[in-house]
Amino acid sequence: MKKSILAIATLVSLALTGCSSNDDSPTPPKSTFELKVDDLKGNITDGIVTLDPSKTYNLTGGLIVKSGATLVIPAGTTIKTDPNVDANSLFVAVERDATIHIDGVAGNPVVMTSGKPSPKESDWGGLIICGNGKVNTGDNGTSEVGGLSYGGNDNDDSSGRINFLRIEYTGSKFTDKKEYNGVSFFGVGRGTEVSNIYAFESGDDGIEFFGGAVNASNLAIINAYDDSLDFADGYVGTITNIYISGVTKAGIEGSNNGDNDIAEPFTNAKLINVSIVKGSDAKFTASEQAINFKDGGGKQAYTNLFVSGIETFAKLDSGSGATARIDAGDFIVNGINFTTLDNLTASYVSNQTGAGAGASLPSWALDIQ
Template sequence: MKTVKHLLTMLLLLSGLAAVIVACKKNPDEPTPVIKPTPKTTIASVDPATAPVGSTIAITGTNFSTDPGSNTITIGGVTATVVSATDTRLVVVVPAGATSGPVSVTAGGQTAQAPGTFTVSLPAVKPVKEVSGTTFANLNWKKDTIYLLRGLVYIPANYTLTIEAGTIIKGAGPERDPTSTNHAGALIIEKRGKLIAQGTATQPIVFTSAKAVGQRNYGDWGGLVLIGKAPVNQLGTTLYPNGIRGTVETYGEPLDNSGTLQYVRIEYAGAVQPTTPVTRLSGLSLYGVGSGTVIDHIQVSYSGSDGFSWFGGSANLKNLFSYRSFDDDWSVDWGYVGNVQFGVALRDPDVADQSGSNGFEVENFTPTETADVTAVVLVNGLTQNAPVFANVSNFAFNTTPTANNTAKGTGGYQSGIYLRRNSAISIYNSIVYGYPVGLTLDGSGAGLTSGTIDLKGVVVANVLTPVVGVGGISADQATAYFTVAGRSNQIVQTSDMASLLLNGANFSLTAPNFLPQVLSPLLGSGTTGGKLTNSFFTQVAYRGAFGSDNWTSGWINIDPQNKDYDR
């Protein structure tokens, strides 16, 4: 009986197994399912395998995203920008900071690495074109060439020099003057000549030293000079200073146009010129330049003389940066009557000129005058400097300032603002920080009582002596003028410096940042009205050169010593 039951159990198991086999048997009419493999991101090639920063390369492979932003590409560990994308080809830009190394692509959640190593190469050395003397032709200078100024280079009347964005111009020293007169290289735009130098924030035009990396210094070459036909308060027979040819003549064209300068850097200018007495050009010198000229976003660095100089004229300028100049930052003479807004000066406290360095140095008439003189109407019709400066920041010492500087055997510091010789300047909403003297008023005092000198919304901070009177102006008169309530000027004692809430990197010589902290009293406390209603001025509420907009971003260079300009 047991044997029969066992046989019945086996039959049942075999029947079930047969049913399963029949059930699993494929229907011959059904298609065979296709199992697709998971798409794989791969890199087949990188072309070219060697290229400089800023150039484009093509990466071929599989499974790339057609949306450029959905691909992540690194070159030597640095993320690159994708210019265009298909599922098999990516075009990318070799990023700044990239080093030789692997190329990788991340797309669709997968990462692939190219075979071999990509090499970041140096760009080719640019050819150099030497320029000297006077060229009676319209010129176009291109960024693929370096231009070397030898001696005094003149763009004469009726001709225009146009400089492409990104172009490098180098100034040679006096030993390379082809005329053997020992003039350092300089570019001079004469009356009725024009300079069109329109750089951009990403491609500024640079005037710099001809010396190699690590060998550059103050005063390696001459500087940039513009000469116009706007009035000056000098006789027409007056020779141009600093070895420049010609006389001022007697023009009266305040709307004169000498061209356009935008996003331009001027480095290591201010060489000693072979004149009697010895003189030096500034980084940027403007002689009788008219208001038809456009000038903004200019940096002067390591000038061996002044940063910016105005000799008469009526030019209007914005967004100026005087960085580590040797002498004064803003030098005004010969009856300048234009407008300036947004200027910052950052000094190296260990370097100053033996003549004494100031932030502003404003004077009139001739250097032989030692005090105020009787106002005279010269043939050009102007009697005084009467410019308007607004939103200017002058930064010297972060610590207690010293009058005499011996750290590098140079000179000493004087005043943040030095006004003399009948100057009729207006300065609004500006800062002077870290000078031995904040404001020096030198003269008869007529400008104070008549109102031709107008200082409002000015902050004097971290100074040994806030206000000084010289000549016919007593210290009490000067102080009373500056501190009268209606002028909204302010003296901040050294013990209260922190209350200004300046940026922590404000005085950094390696990475300065001038934007005040958000609760700084400098923001929202500026004066308004008066001469600031001129249409040239941007209406802002703050004191100093900066509110929340860092207009130096992207185009300045605070380490020109180590910049390779040859490529």
């Protein structure tokens, strides 16, 4: 009898242990996506796809994370573009209601780069993230490249996270009005984590925010051949620690709405600890100044902004929307209300340290390089 009781107790214990083990370690949902190291492309339609950081992936076409699916890219993973594929066909994109987890760490970022022997700007598209955040151009926009829907009414939406990403040689162009950036955020919500991005040699903008409310920190944008940092279409968020060097057009272009400069919600951007450095190469002309206050401008506030090599501070939209915002004190630079009567950089920038070290690359950027 004692042996029978002991046997029953042992079986019950094993059963409970098995249940506990399953509950503590749920199996991640499998994906039907066929992951190929030498041929990375296609639609991830379901489950979770995790890349292997010990391998270098050859991007041979558009890689799109579809609604409901997740792409995980661990620290140290490298994605290189196929040198023999058309540049406009090479991009990574995340749809609304899909997620991406770029999990680089200091000193060991995720790298997305050109696979050409002599890489240069515009070798490939870049990274596109679409979310359900509010955009003042409408709730269902279409990304200028990739044809993905974005926008909605959920500024708390999450598209995942981007931490420690180095992205290089992006910005290929379909036309003069249709081009990729380094990283494009379309209607991305503040539930998304964005920190430590190093965007290098983009043929168009380095990083751009189209509406949404995602916050970001530690953005280094080096050598962009349009604007370096761009936000528009009712973007509402805070960006902290921005280092810009190599300015072709504007260091920062801030817009409200290209079709209706008083569209609401107004762009309302707060930028803290910013360095804008024109660059010594003759090709970096900063033709649209340190700040391009464009298409109504919206509300813009800059704190601890450092500028080097650009004498005229802002290029100003002459429309009534922009004039109204400036007159209302909605364009603030280092605690001073900008005025059209004084557009000299020296009037607004004096002893600021910017992103951490004035014109020099800040220490935090070295961890992403």
